[in-house]
Amino acid sequence: MVIFVEIMYASPYAATWDQVDFALALDRYDLLAMQPHFPGYPYFIVGGMIVHPFVANPAKALAIFNVLLLTSANVPLFLLARKYGKEETAWLVVAFVQSASYVMLIVSAPMSEGAALAVLWWYVWAIEWVRERPTFWRHVLPLFFLGILLGIRLSYLPFAVALFFLWYNDWKQYRQWRRIALFALIALSFQLVWVIAVASTEGSIASFLKLAFSFTNGHFQDWGGTVSSDTMPFWQRTIHFFAYNIFWVGMASQSVVLLVAIGWMFLASDRSNRMSRTFLLTMVAYLFWALVAQNIDKPRHILPLAQGALFYGAIHYLARNNSLRRRLFISGTIIVQLLVGTFHLREAQQLPATYQLADDLQKAKESFIVYTWEEARVFDYLHVAFPYQEALHFSFFQQHRANYQHTKIYLTDHVVQGFRAQGVPIDGHLRKIKTYHSSTLADPVYGNITLYEWID
Numbered sequence: 001m002v003i004f005v006e007i008m009y010a011s012p013y014a015a016t017w018d019q020v021d022f023a024l025a026l027d028r029y030d031l032l033a034m035q036p037h038f039p040g041y042p043y044f045i046v047g048g049m050i051v052h053p054f055v056a057n058p059a060k061a062l063a064i065f066n067v068l069l070l071t072s073a074n075v076p077l078f079l080l081a082r083k084y085g086k087e088e089t090a091w092l093v094v095a096f097v098q099s100a101s102y103v104m105l106i107v108s109a110p111m112s113e114g115a116a117l118a119v120l121w122w123y124v125w126a127i128e129w130v131r132e133r134p135t136f137w138r139h140v141l142p143l144f145f146l147g148i149l150l151g152i153r154l155s156y157l158p159f160a161v162a163l164f165f166l167w168y169n170d171w172k173q174y175r176q177w178r179r180i181a182l183f184a185l186i187a188l189s190f191q192l193v194w195v196i197a198v199a200s201t202e203g204s205i206a207s208f209l210k211l212a213f214s215f216t217n218g219h220f221q222d223w224g225g226t227v228s229s230d231t232m233p234f235w236q237r238t239i240h241f242f243a244y245n246i247f248w249v250g251m252a253s254q255s256v257v258l259l260v261a262i263g264w265m266f267l268a269s270d271r272s273n274r275m276s277r278t279f280l281l282t283m284v285a286y287l288f289w290a291l292v293a294q295n296i297d298k299p300r301h302i303l304p305l306a307q308g309a310l311f312y313g314a315i316h317y318l319a320r321n322n323s324l325r326r327r328l329f330i331s332g333t334i335i336v337q338l339l340v341g342t343f344h345l346r347e348a349q350q351l352p353a354t355y356q357l358a359d360d361l362q363k364a365k366e367s368f369i370v371y372t373w374e375e376a377r378v379f380d381y382l383h384v385a386f387p388y389q390e391a392l393h394f395s396f397f398q399q400h401r402a403n404y405q406h407t408k409i410y411l412t413d414h415v416v417q418g419f420r421a422q423g424v425p426i427d428g429h430l431r432k433i434k435t436y437h438s439s440t441l442a443d444p445v446y447g448n449i450t451l452y453e454w455i456d
Helices: 002-008 017-025 042-051 058-072 074-084 087-098 101-107 113-132 136-152 154-174 177-201 205-221 234-251 256-267 277-293 299-317 324-348 353-363 375-382 394-401 413-421
Strands: 368-372 388-390 408-412 430-437 448-454
Touching: 002 058, 002 101, 002 324, 017 042, 017 058, 017 375, 042 058, 042 113, 042 136, 042 177, 058 074, 058 101, 058 113, 074 087, 074 113, 074 299, 087 299, 087 324, 101 113, 101 234, 101 299, 101 324, 113 136, 113 154, 113 277, 113 299, 136 154, 136 177, 154 177, 154 277, 154 299, 177 205, 234 256, 234 277, 234 299, 256 299, 256 324, 277 299, 299 324, 353 375, 353 430, 353 448, 368 375, 368 394, 368 413, 375 388, 394 413, 408 413, 413 448
Parallel strands: 368 388, 368 408
Antiparallel strands: 408 448, 430 448
16 A cells, blocks of 8 residues: 555655756766766666656656665565564564655655665665674675665665674684675675766766765765754754654654654563664664764655664564554554655645746746756756846855846845855845745755845
């Protein structure tokens, strides 16, 4: 049922900068043109290319690839649920984790999180498979999955911490540094497969590295929303990260009913720890990374933590007592998750605010120019006919608008907020025109856009 709903409501819109990057890459792969942006996400794009001949809309093709690949994660989730819990409730745990409402929404969008989550669960299972019987050839499987995982989403790199625990245990058993070195070499080889392939599209390793340094510097120092570029106090960022991003959005999908149900499940759970330390420590490693090195305004970065927490909670809730009452409680929560997820998916099917803005401006009769932030990328994708310009700094805006003396000057609210952050007193120069609304759960940054006219 979850798969059917996700495919039926797979998003046909490339409504954000990143989504446009991915959608354009299906027609022409070019990192320099940000199709997609660094590091290239090659396996995700290849997956979209495989689906694209059957689904004409590139955004929808990527979304459907996400859904199909995440469906394959039912297998490792079942094997892990059977290992940590009880076999008779393993499929119930799988259904609970996969029906998480926020996961349904993000997986059905043209972003790489859904595909990455799928491979992450295969990787977690492979790690546990090696721990059961650490033969040499078993060690290769998690290295392979990590190569695929980072070729889909490089920001999942902290999960590589699990390998160090595996290798440490292997060293304690065999005391062979050559064996560990060989594992590391194999792991590097799997990464180089996609790195070299992407670098070759840029002409050389040097060009690829130059692009990498430029992107990394921008991500951590300028636009990435990391702790180093965030004006929010760290204590406030931490509270927002846990209370809003993980619990309210990631696990409860902004539903009070789900928040109460999941909270009760954790309170009534078995207090013993049935999960491996490797699983828990790698989740902690990613938690720290998501807190300090990812954009706090985009809760989608916490998807592995949300799904991991739901898996942990369901396992422990059913561990010692899988009575009919508890199984019915989990089943009821699954139904609520499915209903909430379907509601949000239907809401996300409405025209995104960026598209609404573009449509209205297309219909305008008078001469004008609109200054935007990331909306400009969506305008590129939609091939709009009106003039627009990305304006990040007030000094640039002042110089550029001098070329449009006899036209109306429009600004989006993100431009206005940026100017205010630069200390520019602009309130007396603004007249509100209209606010456009769409799903802020699907797009928390550009789900609401207000258009202003600049008045001299």
